[in-house]
Amino acid sequence: MMIIKILGTGCPNCLKFEANAKQAVKELGLKAVVAKETDLAKISAYGIMRTPGLVIDEKVVSYGRVLMVEDIKALLTKQAA
Amino acid sequence: MQIFSWLNDVFLKMNWLHDGTGFFVVDVLKLDPSNPFVASLHYFLYDTLKIFILLSTLIFTVSYIQSYFSPERTRKILGHYKGLGANTLGALLGTLTPFCSCSSIPLFIGFTSAGLPLGVTFSFLISSPLVDLASVILLASVFNWKIALAYVFVGLILAIFSGTVISKLHMEDQVESFVYRKSELPDMEEEQLTRRNRVDISILAVKDIIQKVWIYILVGVSIGALIHNVIPESLITALLGQDKWYSVPLATLVGIPMYADIFGTLPVAEALVSKGVGIGTALSFMMAVTALSLPSIILLKKVVKTKLLMVFVGIVTSGIMLIGLLFNAFGYLLF
Numbered sequence: 001m002m003i004i005k006i007l008g009t010g011c012p013n014c015l016k017f018e019a020n021a022k023q024a025v026k027e028l029g030l031k032a033v034v035a036k037e038t039d040l041a042k043i044s045a046y047g048i049m050r051t052p053g054l055v056i057d058e059k060v061v062s063y064g065r066v067l068m069v070e071d072i073k074a075l076l077t078k079q080a081a
Numbered sequence: 082m083q084i085f086s087w088l089n090d091v092f093l094k095m096n097w098l099h100d101g102t103g104f105f106v107v108d109v110l111k112l113d114p115s116n117p118f119v120a121s122l123h124y125f126l127y128d129t130l131k132i133f134i135l136l137s138t139l140i141f142t143v144s145y146i147q148s149y150f151s152p153e154r155t156r157k158i159l160g161h162y163k164g165l166g167a168n169t170l171g172a173l174l175g176t177l178t179p180f181c182s183c184s185s186i187p188l189f190i191g192f193t194s195a196g197l198p199l200g201v202t203f204s205f206l207i208s209s210p211l212v213d214l215a216s217v218i219l220l221a222s223v224f225n226w227k228i229a230l231a232y233v234f235v236g237l238i239l240a241i242f243s244g245t246v247i248s249k250l251h252m253e254d255q256v257e258s259f260v261y262r263k264s265e266l267p268d269m270e271e272e273q274l275t276r277r278n279r280v281d282i283s284i285l286a287v288k289d290i291i292q293k294v295w296i297y298i299l300v301g302v303s304i305g306a307l308i309h310n311v312i313p314e315s316l317i318t319a320l321l322g323q324d325k326w327y328s329v330p331l332a333t334l335v336g337i338p339m340y341a342d343i344f345g346t347l348p349v350a351e352a353l354v355s356k357g358v359g360i361g362t363a364l365s366f367m368m369a370v371t372a373l374s375l376p377s378i379i380l381l382k383k384v385v386k387t388k389l390l391m392v393f394v395g396i397v398t399s400g401i402m403l404i405g406l407l408f409n410a411f412g413y414l415l416f
Contacts, residue, residue, distance in 0.1 A: 009186070009380075013289070040186055040383055041259040049152045049191030050184045064151070064184075065282055 002032035002080065007043045007053035007063075014038075014052045017066045021054070024072035030080065093222035095131050102127040121306040128302045128348050135222060136294075136344060137287050139215040144286035146214070148279045150177045152188055155205070156195055163198075165245060171201040172240035175208035176233075185209075185377065189384055190260045199256065200248025207397060208240035211372045216343045223351045224360075227415040232364060235407070239400040246396055247389070255389035297345025305348035314356050323359035329405035332362045333398060336369025343371045360415070361408030368401045 004021055008014025018036050025032045037043055037055075046055060050064035054072070056079045067075070090096050103123055106112050112119040155174045162170055185206060192202040212233050221229035274282070308317065321328045336346075350363035373394060382390055408415075 012292075040190075044187060044190040044194070044259070045262070047191070049156070049188050051187055066285065068281075 002030060002076070003057055004032050004034045004076075005055040006034070006036045007046060007048060007055060008036065008038065008051045009040065009043070010038055011051075013066050017052045017054070020067065020069045021072050024069045024076060027069065028073055028076055030076060032076070089221075089226075093135075093218075095127075095134070095222075098131055098134075099127050102130065117310040121310040124306045124309055125302055128305065129298065131222070132219070132298050132302065132344060132348070133291070133295075135219055136215070136291065136298075139218055140287045140290050141283045143214045144283040145279055147177060148274055148282055150174070152178050152184075152191065156192055156197065159192070159197055159201055159205075160195065165241070167198065167201045168204045168241045168244040168248070169237075171197075171204035171244060172208040172212075172237045175205040175240065176212045176214065176237070178205075178209065186380055186384055189381075193256060193260050194262060198248055199253055200244040200246075202244075203247050203393065204240045204244030207243055207372060208237060210377075211240065211368060212236035213343075216347075216371075219344060219347055223347050224354070225416070228360065228412075231408070231415055235404045236368070239397070239404065243393070243396045243400060247392065250392065252389045252392065255386040257384050257386065260384050294342040294344050297342045298348075301341070301345030302348045305352035308349070308352035308356055317353065317356045317358060321353065321358045321362050323357070323362070323409055328359065328362045329365050329402050329409065332366040333369045333402050333405065336366045337373045337394075337398065338375045339370050340374040340376050341370050343367060346370050359405075359409035360412040361405040361410070364408055365401050365405030368404065369398070372397055372401065 004025065006014060006018045006021055008017065014036070018034065021034045025034060043051065043053070046053060046060050048060060048063040052066060053063040054061050054067065054075070056075065059079075061075050061079070103114075106119060106123045106126065107114050112122070114120060114123070155178050159167060159171055159174070189202055189206065192205070193199065217229050217233055220232055319325075321332060346367045350367050353366075354360055354363050378390065378394065381393070385393070
């Protein structure tokens with residue numbers, strides 16, 4: 001099962017990102033779990049300097065901006081392949 | 082020179098908007114312009130529209146430009162420099178690199194764990210919210226270019242100076258240890274942004290910021306309108322008049338805990354100045370609101386220990402007051 005994490009400290013952008021990610025998973029019908037990581041120490045361990053960030057199965061695939069549902073779907077499909 | 086002042090009048094002062102809203106209030110709504118509340122209404126409509134138009138265009142343009150300057154690239158560049166040069170570059174890049182204040186902590190961690198000196202990171206962190214392209218242009222619109230440029234200049238000096246002092250104090254032990262844990266940037270190509278990406282980011286930035294600040298703008302313009310037309314000048318000069326020694330410290334201390342966007346404070350600053358408050362006092366207020374705020378200090382507390390935090394707040398506060406006093410003393414040269 002794919003584990004998707006949204007890295008963010010809780011600002012509205014991160015919430016929007018989480019919603020977009022959940023929508024993308026739903027539209028693709030993927031077996032995946034969408035979680036949010038708000039702990040600073042854990043977020044910084046991923047090495048990103050700008051939130052929000054998107055992590056799929058422990059690999060950082062995007063950071064610094066909120067992605068649209070379509071872009072997230074593209075990344076998820078690429079990862080699933 | 083002529084064309085410059087024409088551009089200034091059309092795009093920054095928007096005289097046409099002033100006339101248009103005046104027409105609307107007097108000829109369409111048939112209200113009496115000599116009534117101070119009507120004058121306030123005119124001012125409110127003109128200033129609100131002006132700020133929203135400027136805001137949208139500026140944020141879009143600035144975000145587009147800033148999409149070329151990522152913090153990752155900034156970190157790489159800063160790694161090559163040392164000492165005062167590094168602080169200066171840090172302050173300069175701080176103005177160009179975009180970051181929303183929610184990223185300030187990951188950014189701080191990212192810079193520090195990569196080995197950048199604490200002072201350089203602070204120079205960056207101070208200049209970023211303080212001297213920001215969009216607000217500088219707005220300053221030029223509300224006051225004039227000389228003031229806007231002087232503001233940029235002293236803002237950068239403040240950032241560089243504060244960062245240098247923090248470096249000299251060797252307070253590296255005042256940072257939470259998890260920050261120093263070495264971690265590399267994720268193993269992925271720094272996203273190559275297409276032009277479409279940049280446009281999307283810029284549009285998103287406009288929507289995002291308007292959503293965040295519209296209320297501050299409305300409140301700010303309303304207060305400005307009241308100051309212009311309703312609140313008696315004598316009350317204002319009693320509290321904040323140029324000759325009062327406490328005006329700058331008062332303006333600064335009131336501004337520090339406040340969290341408001343700079344776009345909301347500008348109309349208040351402009352109105353105060355027009356009523357005889359010193360330009361330095363107004364700028365101190367604006368700088369205090371932007372550079373320091375309770376939310377950002379609370380966030381910073383998560384990565385920096387109390388002693389360093391107090392040093393940071395202390396230096397920036399003193400710097401702001403000094404700048405305020407300087408502008409009050411020499412500001413007449415800029416008008």
